[in-house]
Amino acid sequence: MTHIITLTERAQATAKGFKKYPEHQQLVYGVESVVEAELPSPTVDLNGARSFISDLCLDLEVDVPSVERRKIDGRFVACASYRHYEITFRASTVSTLTLCHELSHLLVSQHAGHHKEWRNKFVDIARQAVSFEHGALLYNLYNRCGLSTAWK
Numbered sequence: 001m002t003h004i005i006t007l008t009e010r011a012q013a014t015a016k017g018f019k020k021y022p023e024h025q026q027l028v029y030g031v032e033s034v035v036e037a038e039l040p041s042p043t044v045d046l047n048g049a050r051s052f053i054s055d056l057c058l059d060l061e062v063d064v065p066s067v068e069r070r071k072i073d074g075r076f077v078a079c080a081s082y083r084h085y086e087i088t089f090r091a092s093t094v095s096t097l098t099l100c101h102e103l104s105h106l107l108v109s110q111h112a113g114h115h116k117e118w119r120n121k122f123v124d125i126a127r128q129a130v131s132f133e134h135g136a137l138l139y140n141l142y143n144r145c146g147l148s149t150a151w152k
């Protein structure tokens with residue numbers, strides 16, 4: 001495995017590619033793409049995504065959102081809609097880490113954006129539903145990139 005300092009530098013460099021977003025959001029995207037490159041999470045098709053989300057929500061004891069595949073805005077791979085309580089993705093498959101990202105949006109306040117409340121939820125869910133290593137690497141890289149999280 002690559003050294004954590006190298007991964008941190010890579011996340012910071014990748015973040016610069018998302019310059020139309022606020023700085024913390026650039027870093028969130030940078031960290032996530034480094035985690036996906038270093039520890040690719042399993043990918044699933046629409047039925048697999050529905051089962052993954054439904055199993056995870058039953059474990060978390062939260063309502064199960066609908067999961068759909070359709071053409072979505074611009075460059076996003078997936079998105080979450082509070083209004084429809086729905087996760088949508090674009091391609092024929094989606095990574096389970098991306099599904100955790102979107103579900104985390106639905107489970108925190110709508111105003112949380114990609115701030116601390118959302119990051120904590122994402123780290124927890126990724127650790128629980130993808131692997132301990134995914135949660136640990138997200139947590140570590142957020143902190144090393146100057147984004148605080150609280151480890152429960």
Ligand SMILES: [Zn+2]
Pocket residue numbers: 101105114
């Ligand atoms: Zn997001």
